[in-house]
Amino acid sequence: MAPADLLQFPYLAYALVPLLAYLVFWREQDSLSHIPTIGVPVAAGPLGKYIASVLSISKTREWLDEGARKYPSGVFKIRTLYGWIVVVSGTTQCNELAKAPDDVLSFQEAATEAIEADYTLSGWRDAASRPEVHIGLIRGKLTRSLGSLFPAVYDEIRTAFEDVFKLPAEDETGWTPLVARDALMRVICRTTNRVFVGLPLCRNEEFVDLNVRFTMDVAMSAFTIKLFPTFLKPLVGRYLTPMRRAYRDGERLMRDFVEERLRETASHEGKEWAEKPDDLLQWMIDLANERELQPDFLIKQILRLNFSAIHTTLISIMHAFYHIAASPESYQTPLRKEVLHVISTYGWTKDAMDRLVKLDSILRESQRHFGLGALSMPRKALKGFTFSADGTHVDVPAGTTLAVSARAIHFDEGVYECAEEFRGFRFAQDDSDEGGARYVNASASYVPWGYGRHACPGRFWAANEMKAVLAYLLAHYDFRLEDQAVPKETWFGHNVVPHQTAKVLFRRRA
Ligand code: HEM
Structure with a gap:
């Protein structure tokens, strides 16, 4: 085994924890x-x-x-x-x-x-040096385009469910068990990338695998690198970075696609054209400086955006989903009723998503309880x-x-009545929270999105996407947990993840 292979083996780092901790702490100032x-x-x-x-x-x-x-x-x-x-x-x-x-x-x-x-x-500091583009596009253009992008988003959710939730048309019980987290991860990844890079790349199975894996690899390697003292991190980081492998795969899967976009854009010399793609990649190209027009920058930026968007959205949707699945009468039935009623009037539109007040509330409540952590x-x-x-x-x-x-x-009783209780429809009856209790509202008494100038710029997109995915699920599938209890989340320090492997039974609705 070469030394590089040894360093890629994270258990070695864990075995060295006491030594590393000593190196980290012994010089720490009090x-x-x-x-x-x-x-x-x-x-x-x-x-x-x-x-x-x-x-x-x-x-x-x-x-x-x-x-x-x-x-x-x-x-x-x-x-x-x-x-x-x-x-x-x-x-x-x-x-x-x-x-x-x-x-x-x-x-x-x-x-x-x-x-x-x-x-x-x-390389992320390259992008961070121009927040007006890379954060501005998410906060501004993406949020403003939620209505016009909704048909594409709905089309991707519909086809992703067809591909991922492959339930047999009929079986003896009518119920099929699926690891819900894995299935929803793929739906979220595809839907997100429909607006990040568009068709056909968002549906490429290898591209989906790459982004799902990269998201996990970043978290794992960050954990390992953090165990080393600061002076060793540049060395260790070179070996443990997941970017090298992700970029190698990303280049294979994305380079032709990205180069074609760049050629097409250049051939129109700054003018609009009829079939111009309407997605984040194109918006980034339209605002790019010379450095950002390089395929390698764009490929890495797509990977980085996937990292910020996918694991956060998946964690949040899973907390809500498990609560809905565990309570057919209290949550699933009323939520389904709300979805079917609103959709029958407003169709599958962003306008309809904005009217799903109970769904909005249960997402907000599960994020109040868990969020991304304590x-x-x-x-x-x-x-x-x-x-x-x-x-x-x-x-x-x-x-x-x-x-x-x-x-x-x-969990402050002065802010939330019976704060310890999970009340899925808490915010559906009451809009007394600062600025109204809509899921996307960030405030000093509701911090899962952060608050202030750095409050998550992707929250309008994420909330709209999660509501659309859950509404689709409620309208087209029955689902239940075998023992009706919410699968236990895992805490690691201040971080929390919903249950990773719980199986949920699904049945297509007639
Ligand atoms: C449910 C899903 C999400 C949650 C819970 C979440 C949460 C957060 C939080 C807590 C912050 C830090 C805010 C602060 O410290 O004040 C943040 C920042 C950020 N989020 Fe999200 N996020 C989610 C989805 C997304 C998505 C889908 C995108 C991209 C489309 C995104 C892009 C960003 C960016 C770029 C920042 C940095 C903002 C800055 O530097 O000012 N997030 N997010």
Whole structure:
């Protein structure tokens, strides 16, 4: 086995955890000692920090709840596998985080660190240097085009279900078990790529496999790279980056397609033409500078966009889907009734999706309970930062990572009545939440989309897509879980994923 092969074998890294942890922690400054610690009081010295870090894998939620009890609307710190996080637990401090300028508290640097993007999504800073294009197109053009793109989106959902949910026309029981997460992952990947790159690429099975795998590989390699001390990361990152292999496959699958687009665009010399594709790839080409017109940039950018869009959407839709599947009477039947009623009046349109208030509510409620995890809005302090709202003036040194406790906010009885209860239609009766309780609304009391200038720009697309997929499923299939219980999610530190392998029984509706 060559040394490179050894490094690609992540278990080796896990076996080296104690040594690596020592290297990571032994030089760490205790510049946060003035901020109260929740969790392990012995988190001082390399060994204490190491123990607390390992414990954080299973204890983070407990620590966050304890922190919220002891410091309601306050600031405290917890240990994670990768170091300290300074946590804020109330809406006032959440507002401060949201309003802080990027050169003081940086979302970009925190997000880069969280997924080791310099290595896992190599080259991504090229795109990040022009947010007005690469984020602007998602926030602006994609959101504005949801209505005109809906027929294509619906066509892709319909054909994806035909291809992926291959249920026998008839069997003895009429029910067919499927690993719902795998099936919905493919539907989401195809639907998303119908608006990212269009036909025929979005339906290419190998292209779907590539994006599904890349999404998983980024998460896995980020986890492994993060176990190494900073000075080793550039070296390790070179070997563990999933981008090299993904790009190699991406080039094979996408290069001709992308080059054809570029040729076609160039041949029209900046003018519109009748059959011009209407998708994110074309919009990026229309706004591209010289560097961004290179096929290699565009291929990598498609992979990176798939990473931001697919796993987040899949996690969110699965939490809601399992709750719907587990409660045929309380949720499935009323939701189906709503869908069939609205569709009979408005057809399969974006207008119809906007009227599915119960579906909107259950998506919002499941995201309130789980979201992408127990923390949200990570920010890296580039300069010292002082919280002033509550008058306590907690100074946070540069280099610190801060985040909001989504748990503290989402389970605050002062904000949500019977906050611990899962009430799927909580927001369907009540629009008293700040700005109205629509699924896409981000606020200091609802943070799964983040909040402030970095609030997820893809949320309008994601919400519309998830509603369309779930509405299609409700209209065309019955589904149930064998034992009627919501399959248990898995927590790892502050991150949560819905059950990965639960089988759901499906039956085509007449
Ligand atoms: C249900 C699915 C999704 C969830 C839960 C989600 C959640 C988030 C969150 C929490 C943030 C960080 C906000 C902050 O810290 O203030 C974010 C940022 C972002 N999201 Fe999403 N997201 C989803 C889907 C998408 C999709 C489909 C796209 C692309 C089409 C997308 C593109 C982005 C981008 C580009 C950013 C960075 C924004 C910036 O740098 O200002 N997201 N998302």
